[in-house]
Amino acid sequence: MSATPVTSPVNSPVDPEQQLRQMTRRSFAAGGIAALVGATGLWWLKSAQLDDGISWPLRKVLQFNERVSQAYFGPDRLAPTFDVSRAREPRVNGQLGLKKSVDAARWRIDVLSPGEKPVVERSLPIGAIHDLPRFEMVTEFKCVEGWSQVVQWAGARLSDFIEKYGHETPFVGLTTPDRKYYVGLDRASAMHSQSLLAYEMNGEPLTPGHGAPLRLVCPLKYGVKSIKQIGAIQFANNRPADYWAERGYDWYLGH
Amino acid sequence: MRPLEHKHPRPIRWMHWLNVVLLSGMIWSGLLIYWANDVYNVRLGRRVLFHFFPDWFYNALGLNARLAQGMAWHLFFMWGFALNGLAYVGYTLISGEWRHLVPTRKSFREAWVVVLHDLHLSNVEPPKRKFNAAQQFAYTGVILMGGGSLLTGLAIYKPVQFGWLTNALGGYEWARFEHFALTVGYVLFFLMHITQVIRSGWGNFAAMVCGYELTCSVTQPLTVVTSPVVSLEPHLEQKVAEGAKTREKAELTRAT
Numbered sequence: 040m041s042a043t044p045v046t047s048p049v050n051s052p053v054d055p056e057q058q059l060r061q062m063t064r065r066s067f068a069a070g071g072i073a074a075l076v077g078a079t080g081l082w083w084l085k086s087a088q089l090d091d092g093i094s095w096p097l098r099k100v101l102q103f104n105e106r107v108s109q110a111y112f113g114p115d116r117l118a119p120t121f122d123v124s125r126a127r128e129p130r131v132n133g134q135l136g137l138k139k140s141v142d143a144a145r146w147r148i149d150v151l152s153p154g155e156k157p158v159v160e161r162s163l164p165i166g167a168i169h170d171l172p173r174f175e176m177v178t179e180f181k182c183v184e185g186w187s188q189v190v191q192w193a194g195a196r197l198s199d200f201i202e203k204y205g206h207e208t209p210f211v212g213l214t215t216p217d218r219k220y221y222v223g224l225d226r227a228s229a230m231h232s233q234s235l236l237a238y239e240m241n242g243e244p245l246t247p248g249h250g251a252p253l254r255l256v257c258p259l260k261y262g263v264k265s266i267k268q269i270g271a272i273q274f275a276n277n278r279p280a281d282y283w284a285e286r287g288y289d290w291y292l293g294h
Numbered sequence: 295m296r297p298l299e300h301k302h303p304r305p306i307r308w309m310h311w312l313n314v315v316l317l318s319g320m321i322w323s324g325l326l327i328y329w330a331n332d333v334y335n336v337r338l339g340r341r342v343l344f345h346f347f348p349d350w351f352y353n354a355l356g357l358n359a360r361l362a363q364g365m366a367w368h369l370f371f372m373w374g375f376a377l378n379g380l381a382y383v384g385y386t387l388i389s390g391e392w393r394h395l396v397p398t399r400k401s402f403r404e405a406w407v408v409v410l411h412d413l414h415l416s417n418v419e420p421p422k423r424k425f426n427a428a429q430q431f432a433y434t435g436v437i438l439m440g441g442g443s444l445l446t447g448l449a450i451y452k453p454v455q456f457g458w459l460t461n462a463l464g465g466y467e468w469a470r471f472e473h474f475a476l477t478v479g480y481v482l483f484f485l486m487h488i489t490q491v492i493r494s495g496w497g498n499f500a501a502m503v504c505g506y507e508l509t510c511s512v513t514q515p516l517t518v519v520t521s522p523v524v525s526l527e528p529h530l531e532q533k534v535a536e537g538a539k540t541r542e543k544a545e546l547t548r549a550t
Contacts (some may be wrong), residue, residue, distance in 0.1 A: 065504070
């Protein structure tokens with residue numbers, strides 16, 4: 040490809056330098072306007088009304104990303120598993136809703152019905168979870184902050200629990216007994232074979248700081264969804280409240 | 295009178311400047327995310343030479359405790375960054391512009407000539423054409439880095455659904471490190487790019503905005519050649535006055 044001169048080098052009535060100056064002026068003006076439009080757009084994005092801690096257009100983008108993710112989601116795709124020798128204790132990163140000590144013998148997990156006014160359908164002792172088939176896995180616990188840790192878990196599948204005690208609702212919500220921490224899960228993630236109601240970590244019963252007597256471990260999500268000290272499980276037709284999603288984070292947080 | 299040369303097609307100019315905004319947005323929101331787990335250092339043995347990043351850096355740019363915002367912006371800008379990048383690659387392929395941008399086997403030697411010349415270690419002038427070999431390496435390299443950012447980004451964004459990719463990149467933690475390292479690469483590219491743009495002067499810069507530049511040859515319009523290391527003639531004619539020595543050297547470079 041050879042360059043095409045705008046004006047012929049000879050016999051040109053126009054001075055190319057002058058012509059270039061004019062074109063440059065016009066282009067800079069157009070570029071300036073485009074930059075102004077762009078800056079206005081970004082400013083609007085930044086300062087639009089908040090929807091759960093983040094400007095509503097950005098919230099819409101997170102929801103769009105969620106739909107794309109769900110369209111691609113494969114229930115058979117598994118989080119990678121590791122050799123148990125790599126397992127270590129993850130850091131205790133949050134104490135929200137956690138009691139310092141718990142009495143496992145008196146612990147109950149409430150199962151709440153779907154609907155506008157959920158009622159407690161069952162109040163199960165920890166033994167009901169121990170009676171479900173036991174599964175072990177060594178997976179990577181990935182924190183939304185960016186760190187990760189390989190951990191060994193043992194517990195019952197959430198899907199087994201749901202099939203035995205729950206409902207076929209599009210969402211599942213889990214809360215601590217005091218309702219101070221709460222997470223929501225889509226059904227596909229809740230029913231995934233690696234979503235565990237865990238009672239053991241690295242071969243030992245859970246400590247209170249890690250969620251004794253029962254916590255969720257969902258390697259398909261960031262760690263914030265793996266709620267500790269589960270006090271209640273609610274089956275819901277609408278998206279359940281989620282502590283961090285109310286504070287600007289994505290509700291779905293799916294891997 | 296010097297004729298005007300059409301240097302950069304309009305789509306490339308728009309995509310270039312759009313990318314300035316998008317990549318800045320990606321790096322800024324990426325820093326908001328990185329702040330939450332800022333574990334990377336430059337180390338010599340056990341001694342930390344530089345920590346990414348010192349407190350004054352976060353404070354000066356107001357990057358503290360904005361992880362949620364950072365994620366939302368990052369996962370918004372990513373669409374623009376990816377689509378703009380794909381459009382750019384698509385356009386260069388279809389329009390044939392890639393011929394100016396992609397280095398060939400002969401480019402290694404020429405790039406070396408450019409480096410020596412720009413560091414004032416040699417008076418052998420690199421050939422004057424649209425992009426010299428060093429530019430070709432830089433501009434093609436940075437596009438490959440963009441592809442790398444998309445892949446490493448996807449690997450840490452969806453490490454289960456794209457587990458094969460995360461695995462191929464060495465696992466979740468490695469993918470995060472690679473994603474970060476590429477960003478450091480953009481910053482280094484940017485510093486070099488800005489230095490060279492300043493060195494090249496106003497006309498070269500303005501051509502990225504308006505598309506046109508005065509040709510550097512007085513006697514004839516510059517011929518942009520498709521195959522590199524041909525036709526040094528217009529340039530040589532210009533340099534005749536500077537003596538036969540330079541010419542011989544240039545000829546020699548060309549011949550070897």
